[in-house]
């Protein structure tokens with residue numbers, strides 16, 4: 001437990017650290033990645049380059065420091081961090097590395113006059129407290145996943161048993177355990193972690209499960225990313241029979257129990273977690289509106305599958321919006337970007353709905369704004385990022 005004095009010291013330095021946020025981030029990551037090569041594979045280099053991941057971590061630490069008197073105010077931030085850590089297998093031995101680098105960066109940003117031994121000791125205690133919270137919560141989840149039916153701990157080898165081209169740029173990969181055992185059931189919306197060695201270097205990535213897990217296999221659907229290491233490897237080299245290491249499914253962007261009308265809105269490959277959500281929701285009579293936006297028909301994945309569900313389930317309404325008409329694919333319901341008026345026309349009339357959305361950041365910012373303006377309660381409007389969380393304003 002932190003002393004009242006430590007808490008006061010930490011809170012008093014937060015504004016200084018916030019104003020030096022970029023310097024804090026830069027020092028911290030440069031130090032950690034150069035001095036501790038063992039943690040390098042855990043971090044996605046693209047997220048480093050964009051600054052999103054360093055910013056998310058620094059923001060997490062500062063949010064914690066700001067609310068150090070009332071940790072319950074952190075809302076779902078802690079759950080988000082824990083789920084991401086579990087999916088990438090962050091372990092207790094990694095925390096002292098982050099702690100040491102963070103403290104050195106804090107001391108450099110504050111300067112020696114402010115970063116007195118008392119200040120640094122308060123920050124050391126505060127980091128230790130946060131690390132203990134996360135390590136404890138993560139250990140409980142690792143244990144739970146190891147003990148659950150079909151569960152496991154750490155990496156487990158899976159075989160690629162099927163590949164399906166879903167669009168010009170998305171391929172689905174079906175993985176079954178190499179040991180022929182059962183798999184851990186995933187909640188609709190969860191993702192798996194993957195560990196690969198490419199050109200002698202270990203890399204890790206997350207992929208949403210794009211189908212329910214009842215059949216005993218995990219399906220992911222991956223978009224080829226220009227210049228992307230893992231997506232291009234999977235598309236070009238991962239053939240049926242190959243093995244891959246997977247971590248157990250994780251994630252808190254899951255379908256909450258509710259009988260309100262459900263609205264699933266996706267852009268591009270953001271469609272993946274909405275597919276098992278859609279399938280799960282159709283087991284009840286709940287009305288479902290499925291809205292998907294794609295650049296054009298050529299890159300629109302899973303259209304036939306959703307159409308077939310709509311033909312079978314009268315409570316499902318589906319709407320497609322293409323940014324452009326390629327003149328070849330089946331027509332969209334609307335061509336252009338999804339406007340607020342168009343979204344209003346495709347939502348159920350009553351706005352007491354549960355909305356889930358995912359797509360490129362700009363798309364998500366627009367959807368969030370539109371849903372708010374259209375009267376959807378903020379708490380019922382949920383989203384996730386295919387990368388570190390970022391502000392959507």
Ligand SMILES: Cc1cc2nc3c(=O)[nH]c(=O)nc-3n(C[C@H](O)[C@H](O)[C@H](O)COP(=O)(O)OP(=O)(O)OC[C@H]3O[C@@H](n4cnc5c(N)ncnc54)[C@H](O)[C@@H]3O)c2cc1C
Pocket residue numbers: 044045046047049191205206207208209220221222223224225226227228229230231232269272273385386387388
């Ligand atoms: C929870 C979650 C779920 C996800 N689900 C899915 C899913 O269902 N389907 C899916 O396709 N993706 C999904 N993703 C995204 C996925 O994890 C990968 O980020 C994505 O496949 C790109 O990985 P990559 O290795 O191919 O690209 P990366 O190698 O990570 O590169 C991505 C982009 O950054 C650029 N880049 C890389 N390194 C640098 C650098 N040092 N400097 C500048 N630019 C750089 C690359 O050129 C490329 O354009 C998900 C992510 C998360 C976090």
Ligand code: HEM
Pocket residue numbers: 039042043044047048053056057059060061080081084085088090091094095096097098127130131134387388389390
């Ligand atoms: C108290 C300590 C820590 C805090 C507050 C913290 C916070 C965060 C936050 C906020 C995110 C982004 C979550 C999201 O938006 O999805 C994140 C992701 C991540 N964290 Fe931590 N973290 C801590 C410790 C660690 C440690 C010890 C490691 C391992 C060395 C680590 C590795 C990662 C990785 C690899 C990601 C995902 C990166 C990516 O998407 O590229 N974190 N963490």
